[in-house]
Amino acid sequence: MKKFFYLFLATLFITSCAENKTVTITVTNPTSLDRNNEMVEVEMSEIDAKLKLADTAQIIVLNAAEQQVPYQITHNEKLIFQANVQAKGTALYTIRTGTPNVFSVKACGKYYPKRVDDVAWENDLIAFRTYGPALQASGEKAYGYDVWVKRGTTDPVVEARYAMELNPKTEAKIDSLNKVNPKAAKALRAATTYHADHGNGLDCYKVGPTLGGGTAALMSGDTIIYPYCYKTQEILDNGPLRFSVKLVYNPLTVKGDTSVVETRIITLDAGSHLNKTVISYSNLKETTPVATGIVLHEPNGEVKADAKDGYITYVDPTDNANNNNGKIFVGAAFPANVKEAKAVLFSAKERAERGGADGHVLAISDYQPGTDYTYYWGAAWSKADIKDAAEWNKYVAEYAQKVRNPLTVTLK
Incomplete structure (x- = not known):
């Protein structure tokens, strides 16, 4: 016993x-x-x-x-x-x-085949999307990231916006009204589109055939080699605190080589206005310039390009500056040294080819074959938590300091 x-x-x-x-x-x-x-x-x-x-x-x-x-x-x-x-x-x-x-979901995303293969994601502050093979097959040129602004809530909003925009019954009603009452059809579309603010934000950012809100691209001399929509997508993490997606692109032509393939892993964490993106290029034979770009929609807009401190910013007027949409602040921060940061305006010919955009603000570095190119990009909205350019510039500049001096973690 x-x-x-x-x-x-x-x-x-x-x-x-x-x-x-x-x-x-x-x-x-x-x-x-x-x-x-x-x-x-x-x-x-x-x-x-x-x-x-x-x-x-x-x-x-x-x-x-x-x-x-x-x-x-x-x-x-x-x-x-x-x-x-x-x-x-x-x-x-x-x-x-x-x-x-039980934790609230603060970062999540989804693949939307019904909306020409969009991949869209968000956190408690901001939302983004990128374009897929169905859009490319349509012939529409959209190379860069899109920004969707949000306010008044920290809950996910993107899926509800798509559901409202793509509701088959609503689309059928709009088609029917267009035949008998175009004014009513227009009113119904305005009441259900994600291009209007119904209380929690909207899509009022114009990407067009540009690098949009912070896409990276290889360069040949001064020419950007635009990556044209992802080929495959795989969502790796889907909340509650982190969303991440792996995107593999169609082969690029770099200096006559047609076998260069880009792979991106994009990560958005709760509480951050910026995505982390890690890019690699397979089959690239030599060191090649890589540029992170933000499209400029004004020839004399508010631009900050600081190679030494590792960040770029731009104040975008939105796709309809007269519609009380506020301002969209766009930026990128870099953990490694940036060789050059500058605004580059398009020629008249290229401006026409780029949907009327005025240029890019670029941060240019050298990509070494076999390595990863890591940077952070994202946006904020003047009608949400960041109110002006000074506050945004401070946020992105400090973000660059933080990624260059990460928190250290020890276990015992």
């Missing part, structure tokens, strides 16, 4: 120790900037090794106040969560077994 009692106590002690195991995560901020709601990553393999997790075990992430922090486990087995770390400071987080709360 005593032997059984001691065995029971030993088992209880071991079980209790296993249940009480924790991992302490220290997040350190090397900069003089406060880092709020910034995503950090921890390898799940390291957590598993310390906690000895069973296959069915659940975990929770706690801040210093013992409050649960939303997290996500990504497709490549990283645990991610948003950290808040004061300038030159540290913050402690704890991981242990437990039942996680």
